[in-house]
Amino acid sequence: MKAWLEALTGKQALLMTYLTKYLRERDCDVIVTTRNYDYAVGIFRNHGIEPIVIGRYGGLKLKDKLISSLKRQMKLVDIISKEKIDVHISFTSPDSCRVAFGLGIPIIQLSDSPHSVFVNKLTVPLSEYLVIPKCIPKEDYSRLIDPNKIVQFNGFFELVWIKRIKPKKEVLEKFSLEERNYIVVRTEESKASYYPKLKQKPTVLDRVLKKTLDLTDVKVVIFPRYDDQKKYLYNVFKEYVDRGRVIIVEKATDSLSLSYFSLAVVTGGSTFAQEAALMGVPSISYFPYHFYVEEEISKQGFPLFHIPNTDKCSEKLYNIVEEKVDYRAESMRKILGLEDPLDVIVKLIYKLK
Template sequence: MVSLKIWIDISNAPHVRFFKDVIKYLESEGEDLIITARDFGDIHKLMNMYDIDFISVGKHGVSLYDKLKESTSRVYELVDVINDEKVDVALSKHSIELPRIAFGLGIPSLYVLDNEHALAANKLTLPLCNRIITPNKIDIWKLMQFGADPNSIIPYNGTSELMHFKSFEYNDNIFDDLDLKLKYPKTILMRPEPSLASYLDADCHKSVLSPIVDVLKEYANILILPRFKAQAEIFEGIDNVTILEPPVDTSSLMKKADLVIGAGGTMNREAAILQTPVISCYPGKTLAVDQYYIDQGLMFRSNDIDEVIQKALAFIVNPHEKIDFKTDDLFQIIIDNIYDLGNEGK
């Protein structure tokens, strides 16, 4: 059987964990992979940590002008990388550039989506995708408003973070391995907001977590996993606060911690899957994928600082009991659609 040539584009750090098992599986099946990744956050470090070969193309822009300029430049560079490769199928998760290039070059594309509020990204990509894999919690009508063909949408029960744990091996010694100096018996892992993202209006030199840290550092060890240097500087020099330097084994950290408080999304949902108590104080609109875990009783959400603090103190004393919930096999859904799309033109 002739192998497929598959292009995977990675544009954000969580997408490395999302695709790593897909990449390893496809490689083991003898498929020919082209993996591109932009220079943003910890993407390159994570790619190296998971031993994934990749081509670095483009970078991230902060202002709207920079975002447009960098994305346009990245399309220009990627076209030259992909044009002569005779790609059978292209795969991405919220990449702005891959659907546009795949459409322009006549390559079938498979797109993974989990943010219905990413207005600009969705308008630029969804109308161009052959198939869109998305949680069934997201309203299909919202995706159609962005121009998605309803016949292209493949819903599933669960969220994309399920992919992060397909080959997860828990390291119970993670605190010792990181040589953490922990004063209290309880530990809280915190993740600041994605303040550089286009879908969130936030100041990258401030964090909604600051007043929460100021109180909870008197009751538990605080571990902060920042997204970038300026964000780390917000929490520097605070007693009983440890700033983690990525890449680290965040999955083991979340499982080991007594509580996760996140102003973002991915790590909150990962904690929910691991059944570590988690509080979301994400400053944007509640995402459907967050509501999925809230409805399951696996996540608490509030933007009220006092309420977050009180709930945090309650959680570190009385964590919730294990909750059983059923999900679809997202890994198999992705693999099946890669082969289905890739073999259509064979």
């Protein structure tokens, strides 16, 4: 059997890394495609997987997004049409799903983002199966796909790597960090189609971090998403960068281990906070909208806090750093009772075959 996997972001790359390894260990031929964006390519390579890198992220403007997508689809057609693919798996990638559908390849779609309305409209209706966490109502997707094709599981996609993680302290030496004396930060998805547009600057992190930087001695490790965010952060935190208190990560690194050994995680998105909370690290998301997954993780007792207001977010982060509560052992016990989505995905792959 031959499977084609597509990943567009760091989160997707992590999931597809473990799925690739699982399938290859069982003599399945796997093709992995990605684009030159974020830390995705580096994550694959750090795990010994060489993806086919096609195209790049289109940016903020609609025309640029469209042109980038169309060019990428044409290149994907050239590559995939020469292969005998039995099944395609993606995390709602419009490019790969359009190509797979056009070439008659069955599609298994993964999603935990019903808020990504435009992307879901372009991808979900083309799927043979849609895999979602149980905490997301089927009704959120039922206008796009037959509910009988929606497969739910009692867990979260982040468990694919959280259940298999072996945190490595060597990563602390790389950045001159001490365990539980730093925080990990991820910027917002400000260029995503579903994200409210920021009016004056590419990120609000300076407001979120100010109190903690001014009143404590913890270090801050920042993972920016876009070049304009990176430039802005280097400029606004220049003094702290020069002193080694703010570290802006340039290349893909072991962010999971960094999060595991940190005091706290804060993000304008969701994945960094969700995976850290599942490992027992107090985490804050200042994403402006409601997330089913985020809400469920918090409801199950993991230390995840949704605080869209930047001033309140700043205050909560400072309090977490001061309190230094460690939930790691308790949280790692809790995840044992949750379902591993990798098993669900693999069963569907072989069912289609």
